Amino acid sequence: MSTHLFQAAVAGLGWRYVLGTLRTTVAVTSLAEAARAAAACAAVTGDARLDLRPDRLVLTIEPCTPETVSLAGRLTEAIRGLDLETAPAQTQRIEVGVDALDIPAVRPFWKAALAYVDTPEGPDAHGAPLIDPLDLAPAVWFQQMDAPRPQRNRLHLDVSVPHDEAESRLQAALAAGGTLVSAAHAPAFWVLADPEGNELCITTWQGRDG
Structure with a gap:
């Protein structure tokens, strides 16, 4: 799958393709909320990197494969289940x-x-x-x-x-x-x-x- 297809597949999920990875951020109001969001993601998979901050959770998946595109979708569903949203802002x-x-x-x-x-x-x-x-x-x-x-x-x-x-x-x-x-x-x-x-x-x- 080309990078164009990777990006097209995850764009509506609030993810971006950046340097061989799929990345997104989740805005939170506290470290405790970041931990709850991380726990929901961990229940979905152990193959994503979770970076917790008091104001955000950064999610990274690599390498990029058709399977990781599907994983990004499941992680987005888990985040939305907490009334939070994935967004690509400040991803680099x-x-x-x-x-x-x-x-x-x-x-x-x-x-x-x-x-x-x-x-x-x-x-x-x-x-x-x-x-x-x-x-x-x-x-x-x-x-x-x-x-x-x-x-x-x-x-x-x-x-x-x-x-x-x-x-x-x-x-x-x-x-x-x-x-x-x-x-x-x-x-x-x-x-x-x-x-x-x-x-x-x-x-x-x-x-x-x-």
Whole structure:
């Protein structure tokens, strides 16, 4: 199933496809209410990640398969059974991108320094990032360089947002003093820079497959 179909299947349920996951948030008024909502979700499945806060419950399902789309529907039903609603607001995932000429040479350093682990696909998978085993900190991935670029920073952030929030995030960054470096690959990603030239990419699932 393509990412277009994943997003279309869960859009009406209040979920969004973001960086290989299905994600949603549930607004609550207390940590106790978040715990009640989490308990209702846990009764449905043990395969979703539940992040409890005093004002929200964040639900994450991965990997994306036809079965997880069905699971998102059942979780939404459980949440609605508590007179709460799922909504994609403030859903995002952040990655740190490192440009490197020799990825096998630099990758072990980052893995050791951050105490990160390989993804299930392993270090040899194309573009495979390093991930926090606790899933609390951003993933780190490595972009292949074909020549040294001493005039340009080689470390940048990727902020993956729901496709229907990308434009507002882009405009907010530009209004805050950023500049648009490139939109050549939009809507897959826009390259922005801060006033000193440090770069950040706003990315979505769109434009990456059929």
